[in-house]
Amino acid sequence: MTRVKYRDSDIDLIARMMRAEAVGEGRLGMLMVGNVIVNRAVVDCLDFKDLRTIRDVIFHVQGGNYSFEAVQKGSLFYSPARDVERRLARNVVKFWRQQPSKYALWYFNPYGPCPPTWYNQPFAGQYKQHCYYEPQANTCESAYRY
Numbered sequence: 001m002t003r004v005k006y007r008d009s010d011i012d013l014i015a016r017m018m019r020a021e022a023v024g025e026g027r028l029g030m031l032m033v034g035n036v037i038v039n040r041a042v043v044d045c046l047d048f049k050d051l052r053t054i055r056d057v058i059f060h061v062q063g064g065n066y067s068f069e070a071v072q073k074g075s076l077f078y079s080p081a082r083d084v085e086r087r088l089a090r091n092v093v094k095f096w097r098q099q100p101s102k103y104a105l106w107y108f109n110p111y112g113p114c115p116p117t118w119y120n121q122p123f124a125g126q127y128k129q130h131c132y133y134e135p136q137a138n139t140c141e142s143a144y145r146y
Helices: 008-042 054-058 069-073 083-094
Strands: 106-108 121-127 130-133
Touching: 008 054, 008 069, 008 083, 008 106, 008 121, 008 130
Parallel strands: none
Antiparallel strands: 106 130, 121 130
């Protein structure tokens, strides 16, 4: 069983985004970024209510900008995915979940310490340079189903 429906082209998108956003944080860091991507595709709430595919998530526009900065500015995102990144992406769509990204719908890399909230969402934890945030209690039950 998989966490989200996907095609080979989706695996490639996730793999490229994981590398672009977290290659400096190793395989575990890339898995955590991939987990947030899958979480956004499976939830039915908040900013992600109308996103149903990996492609929708990767190219989601909010406030006039892409949700993932690498789509706009990232040369790494536009480079072909490597086999190792594709394997990691397959793990994420099939089964992989771990804190602090397990239920997270947001992450970012701050210039300082992780704030206790980000856009009013509670801090779930930090892995290397990225801070992860889960939905506020009782605002997104679907985030905790999968």
